[in-house]
Amino acid sequence: MNAKRLYINTIGCQMNVYDANLIAGVLVPLGYSGTDSVDSADLAVVNTCTIREKAEQKAFSFLGRLAKIKEANPALIVAVGGCVAQQEGQAILRRMPHVDLVFGTQAIFRLPEMVRRIEATRCRIVDVRMTETLDADRPVSGPLTDGQVAAFVTVMRGCDNFCTYCVVPHVRGREASRHPDRILDEIGSLVSKGVREVTLLGQNVNSYGNKEGLCSFAQLLERINAIDGLNRIRFTTSHPKDLSEELIHCFGRLPKLCRHIHLPVQSGDDTILHRMNRNYTTDGYLDKIKRLRASCPDIAVTSDFIVGFPGESDRQFQRTLDLIETVRYDGLFAFMYSDRPNAPAAALSGKIDEAVKKERLQMLLNLQEAITREKHAAMVGQIYRVLVEGPSRNGQPLDDGETSPERRWSGRTSSNHIVHFSTPQTTSAEKEVLTGEFADIMIEGAFAHSLWGRVVDGSVGSTPEKGDASIAA
Ligand code: 5AD
Numbered sequence: 001m002n003a004k005r006l007y008i009n010t011i012g013c014q015m016n017v018y019d020a021n022l023i024a025g026v027l028v029p030l031g032y033s034g035t036d037s038v039d040s041a042d043l044a045v046v047n048t049c050t051i052r053e054k055a056e057q058k059a060f061s062f063l064g065r066l067a068k069i070k071e072a073n074p075a076l077i078v079a080v081g082g083c084v085a086q087q088e089g090q091a092i093l094r095r096m097p098h099v100d101l102v103f104g105t106q107a108i109f110r111l112p113e114m115v116r117r118i119e120a121t122r123c124r125i126v127d128v129r130m131t132e133t134l135d136a137d138r139p140v141s142g143p144l145t146d147g148q149v150a151a152f153v154t155v156m157r158g159c160d161n162f163c164t165y166c167v168v169p170h171v172r173g174r175e176a177s178r179h180p181d182r183i184l185d186e187i188g189s190l191v192s193k194g195v196r197e198v199t200l201l202g203q204n205v206n207s208y209g210n211k212e213g214l215c216s217f218a219q220l221l222e223r224i225n226a227i228d229g230l231n232r233i234r235f236t237t238s239h240p241k242d243l244s245e246e247l248i249h250c251f252g253r254l255p256k257l258c259r260h261i262h263l264p265v266q267s268g269d270d271t272i273l274h275r276m277n278r279n280y281t282t283d284g285y286l287d288k289i290k291r292l293r294a295s296c297p298d299i300a301v302t303s304d305f306i307v308g309f310p311g312e313s314d315r316q317f318q319r320t321l322d323l324i325e326t327v328r329y330d331g332l333f334a335f336m337y338s339d340r341p342n343a344p345a346a347a348l349s350g351k352i353d354e355a356v357k358k359e360r361l362q363m364l365l366n367l368q369e370a371i372t373r374e375k376h377a378a379m380v381g382q383i384y385r386v387l388v389e390g391p392s393r394n395g396q397p398l399d400d401g402e403t404s405p406e407r408r409w410s411g412r413t414s415s416n417h418i419v420h421f422s423t424p425q426t427t428s429a430e431k432e433v434l435t436g437e438f439a440d441i442m443i444e445g446a447f448a449h450s451l452w453g454r455v456v457d458g459s460v461g462s463t464p465e466k467g468d469a470s471i472a473a
């Protein structure tokens with residue numbers, strides 16, 4: 001079989017990153033292996049996102065680039081997958097003659113058959129069928145990269161919440177949860193290949209299993225916590241209304257569950273929350289944060305925010321800033337509201353000027369930056385245990401002007417802080433030894449989005465617990 005080259009451009013969330021891996025996996029039997037060079041590809045897949053207008057524009061601009069590449073290489077097969085494919089379907093083929101295949105979010109497992117047909121007959125195909133249940137015969141995860149320490153695992157898909165700004169229920173379909181046995185099989189297989197940390201993915205993992213009556217998400221976590229050889233569990237994303245007491249207690253109870261929760265609040269104003277159809281109030285949200293911190297005092301909390309939702313007044317926006325001050329997040333993502341197809345908020349009056357949205361976004365980011373700076377400063381001088389993910393891809397010097405021949409690494413704390421650190425220059429054999437190990441790092445300083453420090457002598461090992469709670473230096 002001739003080696004064929006597959007180029008995948010993934011835009012959007014971790015779910016798409018996971019899907020990209022599955023796409024690569026299902027195409028292996030057809031002889032495809034990954035390439036980073038789109039110019040030399042035989043098959044180019046654009047794994048699209050439509051959550052915000054900008055993401056969709058990014059997909060179409062890349063597809064424009066592919067049209068030119070295909071002029072030079074007419075044999076190139078161009079496939080569009082993900083949420084824009086689901087949303088636009090046939091319209092993409094009509095508008096873009098260079099596209100051969102449009103496949104929706106639930107068509108990944110039918111991909112090999114479709115690609116085979118296109119290779120043989122050069123036909124054009126659209127498959128945006130939504131199958132109500134998760135495919136029973138889905139493969140157990142895609143290929144791993146060399147020395148991969150952390151991996152994503154989808155536990156559920158789709159969303160039944162219908163937040164009024166959101167396109168997800170329309171492009172990812174209704175909630176469906178995978179059977180716990182399949183999830184455990186997948187994680188077991190990842191661990192046998194060297195993975196130490198898994199991030200469980202779903203649009204709303206907190207409602208895992210409800211519909212199917214499988215087990216609760218907390219019970220699933222408990223089973224995953226018992227897997228030998230697995231050291232860390234993370235999950236994303238959570239809906240505040242579904243965050244149960246049982247799950248809150250997991251943070252204090254399950255040793256492998258990382259001390260971080262991403263709990264998107266979107267707005268600090270109750271009227272806006274109601275119009276977003278979020279089904280909680282700011283008081284209810286703050287109460288959950290309080291209980292999370294009671295269960296696990298050093299839990300890191302991050303969130304998503306939308307600024308400039310239709311009708312948002314200055315006072316309502318101020319309440320969002322107040323909420324940020326109250327919670328003091330460890331990090332956040334903030335977005336300017338944009339209308340999305342089929343999302344009911346698109347029909348609301350009181351649209352906010354782009355300039356006002358930009359200004360609010362900047363104010364919000366400035367506030368969080370100040371909080372992050374203070375929080376990072378408080379970490380300096382403390383020791384944190386990190387899971388080493390590999391050599392640091394961040395080439396920044398560890399010190400001003402430092403040029404010593406050291407090797408730089410990066411890892412994450414349980415709280416999901418990225419830490420870059422150095423060790424004396426090592427051989428490539430030692431490189432493999434450190435990747436996937438735990439190490440205590442003395443934090444010496446902070447960048448805007450990460451920290452740096454030095455490894456504590458003799459602390460490298462396979463045990464996650466040692467020094468896992470931060471130790472005052
Ligand atoms: N406009 C702006 N931001 C949005 N998000 C979802 N839909 C929109 C929209 N129409 C944001 C929310 C969500 C994150 C993934 O994207 O904050 O949590």
Ligand code: SF4
Pocket residue numbers: 159160161162163166167168169203204239
């Ligand atoms: Fe979208 Fe709301 Fe579902 Fe999240 S919970 S995916 S924001 S509809």
